[in-house]
Amino acid sequence: MKYPILLVCALLTLLLCESAMAADATLCPSTIRVRQELVAAVAGWSAMQNDSPVQLAGITFYHGPPAEKASLAYDQITKAGRKQVATWRFATEAGRATWVSCNYSGTTVELTQSLPSKTTSCEVTYDPRRQIAGLPLIEKITCK
Numbered sequence: 293m294k295y296p297i298l299l300v301c302a303l304l305t306l307l308l309c310e311s312a313m314a315a316d317a318t319l320c321p322s323t324i325r326v327r328q329e330l331v332a333a334v335a336g337w338s339a340m341q342n343d344s345p346v347q348l349a350g351i352t353f354y355h356g357p358p359a360e361k362a363s364l365a366y367d368q369i370t371k372a373g374r375k376q377v378a379t380w381r382f383a384t385e386a387g388r389a390t391w392v393s394c395n396y397s398g399t400t401v402e403l404t405q406s407l408p409s410k411t412t413s414c415e416v417t418y419d420p421r422r423q424i425a426g427l428p429l430i431e432k433i434t435c436k
Contacts, residue, residue, distance in 0.1 A: 319433050320394030322348050326401045349425040350395035351416055351433065353380050358393050358404050366416075376418045376428065382411060397425035411435050 323345035330339050355362040366378040382390045389406040392414070396402070407414075414435040418428035 320348050320351060320392070320403065320430070324396055324399075324401065324403065326396075326399045328399065346396040346398045346401075347424050348394060348430055349397040349427050351430060352393045352395065353382075353414060354391040354393065355382075356388055356391065357406075358391055358402075364390075372417070374419070374421060375431065376420055378416045378418065379413060380415075381413045382407075384409070384412070407435060 325343070325345050327341065333339075352358070353364045354360070355364055364380055364382075367381045369376055369378045371377075389409065390411060391404055391406050394403040414433065416430060417432040417434075419431050420428040422429040424430075
């Protein structure tokens with residue numbers, strides 16, 4: 293009779309994990325696949341493609357579209373055990389959205405999107421003991 297209890301526990305755990313993930317307003321994909329190419333051939337060399345996915349290395353929040361380069365600094369950073377949690381708070385301004393840009397190691401490709409207009413803050417949890425492209429590993433992104 294232990295098995296039905298284990299099954300119920302497993303299902304509840306799965307549902308809780310799904311609802312926690314749904315709470316994120318934006319969650320940068322942890323990896324993406326890109327295809328890059330040389331702009332001009334290099335004499336004596338052959339180019340080849342490495343099809344390994346590239347990993348999330350950084351995140352930037354912007355006041356307005358990223359092309360305007362109005363990046364925002366975090367409002368505070370705190371330690372939570374061995375982790376660091378950076379918090380951004382966003383002021384609402386009519387007609388001006390907050391955007392997020394997901395940056396990846398080994399590529400100039402970034403993913404960007406505007407956050408829902410009701411988003412007032414985002415927290416990013418980092419593990420400074422592990423790094424991607426010289427930056428602390430992003431473990432979690434939560435926006436409210």
